[in-house]
Amino acid sequence: MTAAPLFQRVALIGFGLIGGSIARAARAQGLAGEIVATAHSAKTRARVAELGIADRVVETNAEAADGADLVILSIPVGVCGAVAQEIASHLKPGAIISDVGSVKGAVVRDMAPHLPAGVHFVPAHPVAGTEHSGPDSGFAELFINRWCILTPPEGTDPAAVDRLRAFWTAIGARVETMTPEHHDLVLAITSHLPHLIAYTIVGTAEELGDVTSSEVMKFSAGGFRDFTRIAASDPTMWRDVFLTNKDAVLEMLGTFNEDLSKLTRAMRRGDGEALFEHFTRTRAIRRGIVEIGQNSAAPDFGRLQTSATKKNS
Amino acid sequence: MTAAPLFQRVALIGFGLIGGSIARAARAQGLAGEIVATAHSAKTRARVAELGIADRVVETNAEAADGADLVILSIPVGVCGAVAQEIASHLKPGAIISDVGSVKGAVVRDMAPHLPAGVHFVPAHPVAGTEHSGPDSGFAELFINRWCILTPPEGTDPAAVDRLRAFWTAIGARVETMTPEHHDLVLAITSHLPHLIAYTIVGTAEELGDVTSSEVMKFSAGGFRDFTRIAASDPTMWRDVFLTNKDAVLEMLGTFNEDLSKLTRAMRRGDGEALFEHFTRTRAIRRGIVEIGQNSAAPDFGRLQTSATKKNS
Ligand SMILES: NC(=O)c1ccc[n+]([C@@H]2O[C@H](COP(=O)([O-])OP(=O)(O)OC[C@H]3O[C@@H](n4cnc5c(N)ncnc54)[C@H](OP(=O)(O)O)[C@@H]3O)[C@@H](O)[C@H]2O)c1
Ligand SMILES: NC(=O)c1ccc[n+]([C@@H]2O[C@H](COP(=O)([O-])OP(=O)(O)OC[C@H]3O[C@@H](n4cnc5c(N)ncnc54)[C@H](OP(=O)(O)O)[C@@H]3O)[C@@H](O)[C@H]2O)c1
Numbered sequence: 001m002t003a004a005p006l007f008q009r010v011a012l013i014g015f016g017l018i019g020g021s022i023a024r025a026a027r028a029q030g031l032a033g034e035i036v037a038t039a040h041s042a043k044t045r046a047r048v049a050e051l052g053i054a055d056r057v058v059e060t061n062a063e064a065a066d067g068a069d070l071v072i073l074s075i076p077v078g079v080c081g082a083v084a085q086e087i088a089s090h091l092k093p094g095a096i097i098s099d100v101g102s103v104k105g106a107v108v109r110d111m112a113p114h115l116p117a118g119v120h121f122v123p124a125h126p127v128a129g130t131e132h133s134g135p136d137s138g139f140a141e142l143f144i145n146r147w148c149i150l151t152p153p154e155g156t157d158p159a160a161v162d163r164l165r166a167f168w169t170a171i172g173a174r175v176e177t178m179t180p181e182h183h184d185l186v187l188a189i190t191s192h193l194p195h196l197i198a199y200t201i202v203g204t205a206e207e208l209g210d211v212t213s214s215e216v217m218k219f220s221a222g223g224f225r226d227f228t229r230i231a232a233s234d235p236t237m238w239r240d241v242f243l244t245n246k247d248a249v250l251e252m253l254g255t256f257n258e259d260l261s262k263l264t265r266a267m268r269r270g271d272g273e274a275l276f277e278h279f280t281r282t283r284a285i286r287r288g289i290v291e292i293g294q295n296s297a298a299p300d301f302g303r304l305q306t307s308a309t310k311k312n313s
Numbered sequence: 314m315t316a317a318p319l320f321q322r323v324a325l326i327g328f329g330l331i332g333g334s335i336a337r338a339a340r341a342q343g344l345a346g347e348i349v350a351t352a353h354s355a356k357t358r359a360r361v362a363e364l365g366i367a368d369r370v371v372e373t374n375a376e377a378a379d380g381a382d383l384v385i386l387s388i389p390v391g392v393c394g395a396v397a398q399e400i401a402s403h404l405k406p407g408a409i410i411s412d413v414g415s416v417k418g419a420v421v422r423d424m425a426p427h428l429p430a431g432v433h434f435v436p437a438h439p440v441a442g443t444e445h446s447g448p449d450s451g452f453a454e455l456f457i458n459r460w461c462i463l464t465p466p467e468g469t470d471p472a473a474v475d476r477l478r479a480f481w482t483a484i485g486a487r488v489e490t491m492t493p494e495h496h497d498l499v500l501a502i503t504s505h506l507p508h509l510i511a512y513t514i515v516g517t518a519e520e521l522g523d524v525t526s527s528e529v530m531k532f533s534a535g536g537f538r539d540f541t542r543i544a545a546s547d548p549t550m551w552r553d554v555f556l557t558n559k560d561a562v563l564e565m566l567g568t569f570n571e572d573l574s575k576l577t578r579a580m581r582r583g584d585g586e587a588l589f590e591h592f593t594r595t596r597a598i599r600r601g602i603v604e605i606g607q608n609s610a611a612p613d614f615g616r617l618q619t620s621a622t623k624k625n626s
Contacts, residue, residue, distance in 0.1 A: 102535070127532050131599075146534055176531075186528050189518050191535025196580075197510055198536070200573045202595040204502070208568065211499050217601045218489075219440050221459055222415070222504025223511070225602060226539045232599035235592035242580045242588055253577060255521065260513045264566060267509075267555045275555055279548035282515040286444075286545035288530045289538060 006167055008033040011068035013061050013083060015039045015048045016234075017129060018100045019074030020138025023053045025171035028140045038064040039135070040075075047135045065090040070167065072124075073099040078240035081110030093118040096160050100126055102187060102237070104151045104180035106244035112153065120160030125149045125183065126173060127191070131232045144172030145293060151180040188248035192241055193256060196249065198230035199238070319480055321346040324381035326374050326396060328352045328361045329547075330442060331413045332387030333451025336366045338484035341453045351377040352448070353388075360448045378403040383480065385437075386412040391553035394423030406431040409473050413439055415500060415550070417464045417493035419557035425466065433473030438462045438496065439486060440504070444545045457485030458606060464493040501561035505554055506569060509562065511543035512551070 010032035012019045019037070026032050037054035038061055039045050049057040058064050065071050065087035073080055080099055091097060097119055101107045104123050115121050128146035130137065148168040152161050165175045178186075205216045205224065220228065242249060266274035289295050323345035325332045332350070339345050350367035351374055352358050362370040371377050378384050378400035386393055393412055404410060410432055414420045417436050428434050441459035443450065461481040465474050478488045491499075518529045518537065533541065555562060579587035602608050 127535050129535065147532055149532070182523075186524050186532055187535060189521060189524055190529055190532045190537040194514060194536035194540055196576060197514060197573070199592055199595055200576055201507060201510060201569055202598050203576075203591055204565070204569045204572045206594065206598055208502060208565075210495075211502055213598065213601065215499050216503055217598065217605055217607060219460055219462070219499055219503045220602050220607050222440050222442065222500060223507035223543050224503040225607060226543060227507055228595070228599040228602055229608070230536050230539060231592075231595040233592075235589050235596070238592050239585050239588045243583055243585055246580055246583075249580065250577070252517070252521075256514055256517045259517045260510070263509060263513055263516075264563070267559055267562065270556055270559075272552050272556055275552045276548050278516055279512055279544075279546075279551050281519065282512050282541070282544040283548070285515050285519055285526065285530065286541040288526065289533050289541055292530055294530060294533050294538060295542070 005033045006031045006163065006170065007069040009068045009070075010035050011064040011071040012037045012054065013039075013064055013071065013073045013087070014075035015044060015054075015135050015138075016074060016133045017137045017142075018126065019072070020048075020053070020135050021140065021142040022072060022074065022100075022138075022171070024138055024140040025143060026167075027053060029170050031167060031170050032070075036064050036068060044135050051135065061086050062090045065095075067092050069095055070164070071095060071097045073097075073101075075099075076236050076240045077101040077103050077107055077244050078236075080107050081114070084111040084114040088114045088116055091116060091119045094120070096120045096122055096164055098122050098124050098164055100124055102191065102241050103245040104149075104183040108151065108153060108180050120157050121153060122156060122161055122164045123151045123180065124164065124168065125151070125187070126168070127187075128173075129233075131229050131234075133234045133237075141172065143168070146173055148173040148175050149183055150175060150177045151183050152177065184245050184248045185251075188245060188252045192245055192249045193252045195230055195233065195238060196242065196253070197256075198227040202228050202231040318346045319344045319476065319483065320382040322381045322383075323348050324377040324384040325350045325367065326352075326377050326384065326386045326400070327388035328357060328367075328448050328451075329387060329446045330450045330455075331439065332385070333361075333364075333366070333448050334453065334455040335385060335387065335413075335451075335484070337451055337453040338456060339480075340366060342483050344480060344483050345383075349377050349381060357448050364448065374399050375403045378408075380405050382408055383477070384408060384410045386410075386414075388412075389549050389553045390414040390416050390420055390557050391549075393420050394427070397424040397427040401427045401429055404429060404432045407433070409433045409435055409477055411435050411437045411477055413437055415504065415554050416558040417462075417496040421464065421466060421493050433470050434466060435469060435474055435477045436464045436493065437477065437481065438464070438500070439481070440500075441486075442546075444542050446547045446550070454485065456481070459486055461486040461488050462496055463488060463490045464496050465490065497558050497561045498564075501558060501565045505558055505562045506565045508543055508546065508551060509555065509566070510569075511540040515541050515544040 012023055015037050035054045036056045037048050038058050045057050061083055099107055107123055126143050126148040128142050168175050325336055328350050348367045349369045350361050351371050358370050374396055412420055420436055439456050439461040441455050481488050
């Protein structure tokens with residue numbers, strides 16, 4: 001890359017699927033003069049150093065934040081507040097601080113009080129992922145053609161929002177802005193409730209008396225398999241999501257339960273017409289998703305100019 | 314193929330995803346001396362003739378069954394009884410008659426009374442599919458490394474069961490035998506309940522006030538997308554499944570609802586430990602599915618000896 005990097009120094013705190021993918025993509029696009037990375041455990045830090053994707057791997061979050069122009073927390077939602085507190089006094093004036101958490105209301109509530117005046121807080125959530133985690137699971141193409149939602153608090157400097165938008169755009173994402181509250185409602189239905197349901201049904205299948213686990217696995221190709229992929233996602237991440245976005249998830253769950261009762265009643269009554277009508281209606285949503293190109297989990301190669309680091313779909 | 318075909322004449326009644334895939338696979342493997350096909354509408358029959366996968370396309374189910382050594386109904390579960398009645402007097406003594414329905418108890422109940430003595434009734438269910446349907450949606454590799462469950466009524470000639478097993482094995486499937494009742498329980502949890510849940514949640518997402526359908530589609534990559542694929546399956550097929558396997562589905566649904574209440578309670582109470590424990594347990598099932606190679610929807614090329622007709626994953 002010959003263009004000047006977007007940020008002189010980028011600090012990545014947390015180096016799992018998301019942090020690791022940001023690192024690979026930012027490096028591939030030459031977006032950072034220097035990438036400084038850290039993670040919680042010595043083991044992950046050692047692995048990151050070994051992978052050679054960051055320019056420097058440091059021991060503490062404070063050290064990583066020191067002098068960085070952009071700091072991104074890619075860590076479980078539940079620890080964002082504590083980490084913000086840890087790094088607050090090390091943030092450089094004018095720096096942008098962001099995160100990638102799947103819940104935004106709680107992250108803003110937990111982080112904002114610790115952040116000093118003079119830094120720009122622009123929370124973000126890239127709506128992209130796989131069921132894998134850890135430093136080896138990331139890949140540069142994860143964000144291509146996926147949405148990244150920014151939820152800047154009112155009064156945030158628009159120039160800072162624009163710079164972060166440029167960063168996400170450069171690594172392939174499409175960027176949208178909304179309030180944290182609206183984000184949490186949208187994600188409750190498009191991500192959190194589906195995960196809760198998938199975790200439930202996979203648990204149900206595991207404890208049946210009449211049908212063995214081995215049968216469940218063997219004959220999973222009829223639909224169940226897709227739920228197990230979702231229910232294999234990281235337990236820490238998802239515990240934090242459900243603890244911090246409880247209200248929105250409970251609201252969606254209420255509507256879901258009503259709808260399930262309706263379908264159950266139709267089945268019980270043998271009302272084939274009601275079933276047929278419902279099953280026809282839901283096809284339209286799928287068609288819409290296919291039309292806007294959000295139907296495949298496969299990373300979208302061919303848009304970024306550099307070669308793939310790792311394919312992981 | 315130089316080996317003698319397994320069956321002199323194979324009749325395929327119904328030529329959608331499943332019938333069309335059987336035709337392509339049987340032809341690729343040279344399993345039939347002649348493939349005779351039919352479907353409900355003149356339009357589909359014309360398309361099948363155009364595709365050139367069957368040796369003969371006929372107008373009526375009776376004509377198709379005439380003189381066939383193996384007759385397979387690949388039609389919605391709800392019409393199997395009527396079609397059995399239609400073709401009964403045309404079945405050749407010693408012929409094997411089978412189906413591919415996703416429910417087995419009801420199919421046996423509806424078909425068996427019409428079938429004459431001297432033919433062998435061996436119901437089957439290949440646990441493989443996609444969300445597509447129609448004569449163009451089939452492909453020869455659909456059944457490779459997938460299970461096909463046979464549910465022969467007590468007293469069925471073991472030689473007939475073996476011949477059908479050989480047929481399914483030759484087109485790539487692994488074959489297992491069980492009672493129709495057990496089949497219906499197993500499939501209720503591994504396929505029918507997942508579909509009911511997916512149809513429900515996609516319906517829920519479509520009618521929310523706070524979140525628009527366009528937002529649901531845009532941000533579907535966080536999990537919802539996978540449910541929409543399932544909820545795009547054929548409405549006729551699924552209406553029939555829920556009407557004919559009601560009892561087993563309701564039984565599984567009861568357990569599911571209890572489990573969902575438990576998880577909901579843990580979330581409401583902020584019981585992170587209970588959530589974490591549950592989310593860790595469900596990962597094991599996924600690991601099991603990956604280990605036995607049932608984790609991917611992609612057709613498993615490279616096992617059949619002939620070339621792919623169409624890839625459709
Ligand atoms: N996975 C997805 O599909 C997805 C999608 C969109 C957004 N997100 C969000 O992205 C965030 C990270 O998810 P992920 O999938 O990348 O998780 P992950 O693969 O489990 O990685 C988490 C990383 O955070 C580090 N970490 C944990 N606590 C820390 C602390 N106190 N200080 C510094 N580092 C710490 C971990 O270090 P160790 O390895 O040393 O423990 C690890 O490197 C979550 O907030 C999640 O909500 C996830
Ligand atoms: N799709 C799956 O994932 C899957 C998996 C395993 C088993 N199954 C089972 O396979 C069966 C067929 O499913 P499919 O996905 O192949 O369906 P499909 O693509 O919709 O095809 C159904 C076929 O049945 C024909 N048909 C309907 N009524 C008929 C009648 N009275 N006489 C003759 N032909 C008739 C249709 O003809 P027209 O085109 O002219 O209407 C069409 O060719 C169902 O019983 C289903 O339970 C499906």
